């Protein structure tokens with residue numbers, strides 16, 4: 001039977017398990033309202049990023065993985081990425097020996113699978129330095145999964161390694177366009193349900209190939225912002241529960257859309273023009289993304305009309321053409337969900353209270369937190385004002401490149417390295 005929600009005084013010093021129980025029973029929302037009644041100094045203790053505990057949890061995971069580095073397993077590059085990227089987000093580094101072992105290990109498993117290739121490449125970029133970067137064999141992969149995630153991992157890797165070309169891009173835009181559903185979000189495959197994971201992948205891939213303007217962006221934005229629930233976290237799809245990992249998949253997608261405002265405005269202006277001339281058929285085609293209407297020809301920074309050689313620089317231009325603007329989701333509320341509901345006080349982050357921590361959720365909750373913290377910034381890495389960082393300012397994480405989900409400083413190093421090859 002459900003216990004009654006805690007009073008504000010009780011909530012000031014609950015044990016961790018008591019707090020989780022309240023959060024689960026209250027469906028998170030009441031604890032959010034209750035939280036506002038707690039004095040600011042107590043709030044700031046509850047909202048602190050448990051850095052040392054997270055580092056301890058993550059390092060233990062990496063050491064454990066390291067003791068078995070000789071074993072090849074499809075998940076290991078992912079675990080390397082989730083752990084090492086999380087550590088980098090927290091502004092820490094791993095020791096030289098572990099770094100060497102990780103590089104050697106990732107080079108032993110350069111096998112032709114797109115998703116793990118993405119994980120391995122992002123890990124090596126995060127480690128940085130000549131040894132890690134030069135160890136990347138800029139191979140190509142033919143065939144494999146056909147879905148929005150495969151498109152993204154292939155395009156992301158090719159873009160960051162500076163090997164994106166016309167051949168690789170061919171038909172990718174058509175495929176992703178066919179995955180945008182009637183709801184506005186993007187599905188893994190045509191005919192499937194729109195989902196946050198694939199929405200991030202589809203949108204990021206479309207931006208990286210210069211074809212984001214072919215998507216129905218107002219409808220995509222509408223779908224994604226309504227995935228932020230009253231619990232303050234994001235859900236992955238309509239009528240499902242919120243989950244910490246969507247802080248990045250959905251929060252990251254909104255952060256990308258925030259940078260496409262001129263094209264969104266143009267598409268909206270055009271749609272309203274259609275309504276006035278009541279060219280219903282053309283409008284319908286345009287919303288379905290099948291129209292060759294002018295909206296497909298709108299120019300935007302980082303979006304090319306046709307594939308000019310500059311599409312290789314879209315990822316780089318994306319962060320250079322950054323302008324100050326406001327987030328299109330409730331960034332403070334999402335930070336609160338991550339810190340209060342997804343964070344384990346003993347280290348590690350999770351889907352929601354009652355679920356166990358894991359490295360995947362640690363990575364994507366921290367990535368989402370970083371997105372939130374820099375969502376008002378004038379430059380992608382300019383330090384945010386304290387008022388937009390939930391909890392103490394020491395919570396501030398490293399900024400990421402939102403198209404690749406690697407820490408910005410390491411992205412810049414990799415960009416310089418591969419641009420020179």
Ligand SMILES: CC(C)=CCC/C(C)=C/CC/C(C)=C/COP(=O)(O)OP(=O)(O)O
Pocket residue numbers: 149152153195196197198201235236237240241243249
């Ligand atoms: C680059 C990369 C790693 C991309 C991954 C993208 C991603 C997270 C795709 C989601 C896949 C999916 C349909 C999950 C649904 O799980 P569920 O039914 O358990 O969860 P739900 O109830 O929240 O939908």
Ligand SMILES: [Zn+2]
Pocket residue numbers: 243244245246351361
């Ligand atoms: Zn999750």
